[in-house]
Structure formats: C-alpha cells, structure tokens
Amino acid sequence: AGSGAGIYAAGNVxxxxxxxxxxxxxxxxxxxxxxSGVNVNITGDITATGSEATAGSGAGIYAxxxxxxxxDSSFTTSTAGLNxxxxxSESTVDITGDITATGSEATTGSGAGIYATGSVTIDGVLSFTAxxxxxxxxxxxxxxxxxxxxxxxxxxxxxTGAVVGAIYAKSVDINAGxxxxxxxxxxxxxxxxxxxxxxxxxxxxxxxxxxxxTGNGGAIQSKGRVxxxxxxxxxxxxxxxxxxxxxxxxxxxxxxxxxxxxTFDTVSASDDGGALYSTGTVVINGIASFxxxxxxxxxGGSIYAESTITFGSTFSFLQSEATAGNGGAIxxxxxxxxxxxxxxxxxFEQCKAKSGGAVYLDSNAKLSTYGTYWSENEATxGNGGAIxxxxxxxxxxxxxxxxx
Numbered sequence: 001a002g003s004g005a006g007i008y009a010a011g012n013v014x015x016x017x018x019x020x021x022x023x024x025x026x027x028x029x030x031x032x033x034x035x036s037g038v039n040v041n042i043t044g045d046i047t048a049t050g051s052e053a054t055a056g057s058g059a060g061i062y063a064x065x066x067x068x069x070x071x072d073s074s075f076t077t078s079t080a081g082l083n084x085x086x087x088x089s090e091s092t093v094d095i096t097g098d099i100t101a102t103g104s105e106a107t108t109g110s111g112a113g114i115y116a117t118g119s120v121t122i123d124g125v126l127s128f129t130a131x132x133x134x135x136x137x138x139x140x141x142x143x144x145x146x147x148x149x150x151x152x153x154x155x156x157x158x159x160t161g162a163v164v165g166a167i168y169a170k171s172v173d174i175n176a177g178x179x180x181x182x183x184x185x186x187x188x189x190x191x192x193x194x195x196x197x198x199x200x201x202x203x204x205x206x207x208x209x210x211x212x213x214t215g216n217g218g219a220i221q222s223k224g225r226v227x228x229x230x231x232x233x234x235x236x237x238x239x240x241x242x243x244x245x246x247x248x249x250x251x252x253x254x255x256x257x258x259x260x261x262x263t264f265d266t267v268s269a270s271d272d273g274g275a276l277y278s279t280g281t282v283v284i285n286g287i288a289s290f291x292x293x294x295x296x297x298x299x300g301g302s303i304y305a306e307s308t309i310t311f312g313s314t315f316s317f318l319q320s321e322a323t324a325g326n327g328g329a330i331x332x333x334x335x336x337x338x339x340x341x342x343x344x345x346x347x348f349e350q351c352k353a354k355s356g357g358a359v360y361l362d363s364n365a366k367l368s369t370y371g372t373y374w375s376e377n378e379a380t381x382g383n384g385g386a387i388x389x390x391x392x393x394x395x396x397x398x399x400x401x402x403x404x
Contacts, residue, residue, distance in 0.1 A: 003029040003056065010037040013063075018071070021048040029055060030088070031062030032078070039065035045097070046073045055081040057115065058088030059104075065091045067116075072097040072124070079105045083142070084115035085131070092118035092145075098125040110136035110163070119145040120169070125179075127153040134160050138168035139189050145169070151176035151203065157186040164215065165193030171224065176203030183219065186211045190239075191219045198224035198250075205231040205260075214240040216277070217247030218267065225250045231260040231286070234275070237267045242298065243277030244269035255280035255307075261287040264302070268294045272331070273304035274320065281305065285312035290329065293320045299360065300331030301353060308334045314345055321352045326388065327360030328353035328377060336361060338369040347373035354381045356388030366391035 006021065007013055013036040021033055032051035034040055040063045053059045059078040061067055067089045078086045078101065085104035087093055093116045104112045112131040114120055120143040131154070133139040139157045141147060147169040157166045166186050172194050174181060181203045183191040190213030192199055199222045206228060208219040218239035220226055226248045234245040241247070244267040248255040255278040262284050264275045274295040276282055282305045290302040301320040303309060309332055317329035328351035330336070336359065338346060348358035357377035361367055367389055377386045 003031045003035040003062065006033040008035045012036060012038045013040045015042045016044060018044040019046045019048070021051060023050065029053065030057050032059040032080070034061045036063045036065070039063055039068070041068045043070045045071040048074070048078065049076045051075070051078045053080045057082040057109065058084045060086045062088045063090070065089070067093045069095045070097065073099040075101045075104060077103040079107060080109065081107050083109035083111050085112040087114045089116040089118070092116060093120045095121070096123045098127070100127045101131070102129045104128065105132040106134060108134040110168070111138045111140070111142035113140045115142045117144040119143060120147045122149040125151045128155070130156045132158045132160065133163045135163060137164045137193070139163045139166040139186070141167045141169070143169035146171045146173070148173045151179040151181060153182045154186065154191065155182065155184045157189070159188045163189040165189050165221070166191050168193045168195065170195060171197035172199045174201045178204050180204055181206040183208045183211055185209070189213055190215070190217055190221055192221070193217070194222040194224055196223050198222065199226045201227070202229040205233065207233045207235070208237055208245070209235045212238045216241035217243045217245070218269070219245045221247045223249055225255050225257070227257045227259070229259045232258055233263045234267050235265045239269040242269055242271040242304070243273045244293065245275045247273070247277045249279050252280060255282070257283045259285045262289070264290045264293055266292045268296065269298065270296050272298035272300055272325070274301045274322070276303045276305070278305045278307070281307045281310070283310045283312070284315070287313050288315040290316065290320055291318045295322045295325055297324045298322065299325035299327050301328045301351060303330045306333045309336055311338070316345060316347045317349070317351055317358065319350045322354070324354065326353050326355045328357045330359045331362065333362045333365055335365050336367050338367070338372050345373060346371060347375070348377055348386065349373070349375045350377065352378045352380065355379050355383040357384065358386045359388070360384070361389040361391065364391060365389070
C-alpha cells in the first residue's frame with residue numbers, strides 16, 4: 001500500500017544500464033516502479049509493462065525533483081490513480097531518446113503520459129497510443145512550463161472528464177524536421193493547448209484527424225502566436241467555442257501563420273471562426289483550401305480575424321457557412337485584399353451567411369479584389385450575396401460567377 005514497488009529512495013536514484021520490467025509492478029501510492037524523494041537519473045533504455053500507482057501518481061516513475069532519462073523508453077499499460085500515467089515530476093523532465101507508450105492512464109487526474117510542474121524536453125520521437133485522462137489539463141502531457149519535442153504522434157485520446165488539451169503547456173515547440181506529425185482520434189479537449197505563450201509546429205507535414213474540443217480551438221488553442229511550418233491538414237475537427245481548428249489570442253497582432261499548404265475539410269466551431277479565429281492577423285503562405293466549414297452561431301464561416309488576412313498563393317472556399325452570423329467564408333475588421341494568382345485560382349463557391357455570403361467587412365474595413373471567382377454565394381437576409389462592406393471605396397474587379 002506504499003510507494004515505489006521496485007525502488008523507493010528518500011534521496012536520489014541513479015541507474016546506469018537498461019531497465020526491464022516484464023511483470024506488473026504495483027504501488028498503492030506513488031511510483032509504480034521508482035519513487036525518489038529527490039531526483040531520478042537513468043542512463044539506459046527502459047521497457048515496462050503493467051506498472052501501476054493505484055491511488056497515487058507516476059505509475060512508472062515518481063520524483064519530487066527532476067527526471068532525466070538518456071535512452072529510449074517504452075511503456076505498455078501504465079496506470080496512475082492521480083497524475084502522470086507514466087512519469088510524475090515536481091520539477092522538470094528531460095528525455096534524450098524516443099518515448100513510446102500504449103495504454104497509459106491517469107484515472108482521475110492529468111497527464112496520462114507525463115506530468116511535470118516544470119518543463120518537459122524530449123530530444124527524440126514521442127509516440128502515444130490509446131491514452132486516457134480523467135480530469136484537469138493535458139490528456140497525454142501536462143507541463144507547468146514549456147514542452148519541446150521532435151516528431152510527435154498521438155493516436156487515440158479518451159478523456160473521461162473535462163480535460164483540456166492532449167498536450168497542455170505554457171508554450172509548445174514541436175520540430176519533426178523532415179518527418180511528419182500526427183494527431184488522431186482525440187475525442188475531447190483538443191490536441192494542443194498553450195496557456196500563456198506561443199505554439200510552433202514544424203515538419204514536412206502535420207495532420208489533425210478526428211480531433212475535438214468542447215472549448216476554443218478544436219486542434220490548437222493558444223494565448224500566444226501559432227505557427228505551423230510545413231503542410232498542415234485538418235480533417236473532421238470541431239470546437240465547442242471559437243476557432244474550429246485554431247484559436248489564437250496573442251497580445252500582439254502577429255498571430256496565426258501557416259507556412260505551407262493548408263487544407264481544412266469538415267471543420268466547425270460553435271462560435272466565431274469555423275476554422276481559424278485570431279484577434280490579430282492570419283497569414284497563409286501556401287495553397288489554402290477550405291471545404292465544408294461552418295460556424296453555427298458566430299461570424300466567419302471559415303476565418304474570423306480582427307486584423308489583416310494574407311494569402312500568399314491559391315485559395316479556395318467551398319461550402320463555407322456562418323449559419324447564424326455574418327461572413328460565410330471570411331469575417332474581418334481590417335482591410336482585405338483578394339487577388340487571384342495569374343497561374344492559379346482564387347475562389348468562393350456556395351458560401352452562405354446572414355450578411356456577406358462569402359465575405360463580411362466590419363467597421364471601416366475595405367475590400368480590394370481582382371481575378372477572384374464568385375459563384376452561388378448567398379446572404380440569407382438579402383445583404384451582400386457575395387460581399388458585405390460598410391465602405392464606399394471598395395474595389396471589386398470580378399463579378400459573381402466570373403473570373404478576370
């Protein structure tokens with residue numbers, strides 16, 4: 001009924017060599033395998049199956065201080081009654097190597113994989129499958145400070161309570177280099193939540209598939225800037241608040257930047273911004289495709305931005321809708337320029353809203369558009385089937401259903 005079923009130490013724990021746990025290691029309280037009153041330092045690989053901290057935290061490792069692992073880690077079926085289904089630290093967690101986990105669980109707490117009050121740094125690949133958290137923040141990883149990792153794959157997160165984010169941290173930096181990042185089947189809470197600073201995700205591509213949140217940002221919610229470097233794809237992603245895919249509320253104007261092709265398919269938000277919500281700018285420096293996107297009760301069927309929206313290449317909006325609001329595809333409070341590239345397309349088709357079936361410009365914002373295709377867009381209250389603006393000097397050089 002105590003702590004540390006394998007090793008219990010009031011001081012430091014240092015292990016040189018590989019750690020292999022092939023049968024269940026069960027502690028009634030904290031640290032299913034190792035409990036340390038100070039720091040844990042392991043130089044070697046860890047393989048564990050069936051570790052458990054029945055009524056405590058850290059089914060694999062519990063440390064009052066830091067946890068440092070130099071080697072690859074593999075955990076199967078790890079369960080903590082409280083926080084940290086695999087690792088719990090009241091300081092920082094530093095892993096040099098890959099970490100793989102299947103079936104990790106924090107039954108009534110946070111961080112089914114890792115829970116740390118300080119930063120979490122992983123110099124390797126992070127892969128979690130079938131994770132379950134009970135309540136709080138961080139369905140897979142909870143960090144009270146920053147999270148930094150290389151390639152990441154999260155496949156299947158089930159939260160039995162009101163959990164916010166599969167990843168929850170002060171700031172998030174994911175850099176897969178030339179590899180891909182994947183977030184699949186996250187049933188509630190969203191994929192990434194940054195509660196104070198920026199989110200940066202890099203890789204050849206990053207995909208979010210079947211990801212859902214009851215709050216803001218179905219895939220990513222950030223109180224700072226959001227930058228995705230490389231292609232990004234959002235498929236079947238929903239938010240119960242603002243920003244069906246991404247929500248950014250940074251204290252400056254430079255907020256959502258997508259440096260690569262961005263594809264949004266079947267994405268929705270209950271409030272403003274069916275796909276993207278920004279209290280500042282939105283910049284997409286690649287081919288942008290929005291299809292079957294909706295805001296059910298707010299403005300901006302696909303994009304809501306309080307500052308400028310910039311497209312660096314082809315963009316298309318097909319069947320984008322603000323069901324009870326304005327701007328079927330775009331709602332903005334800043335001047336908007338929509339120029340179709342000479343060798344490709346810029347189009348709004350079958351978009352719908354109360355006013356501004358495709359585009360709604362609030363306040364004194366004006367629109368300049370050239371070479372843009374408009375077709376079958378609808379304003380349900382009759383004001384601006386394609387475009388609604390308060391400014392008289394708006395420049396439209398293409399008519400609905402025509403391309404210059």
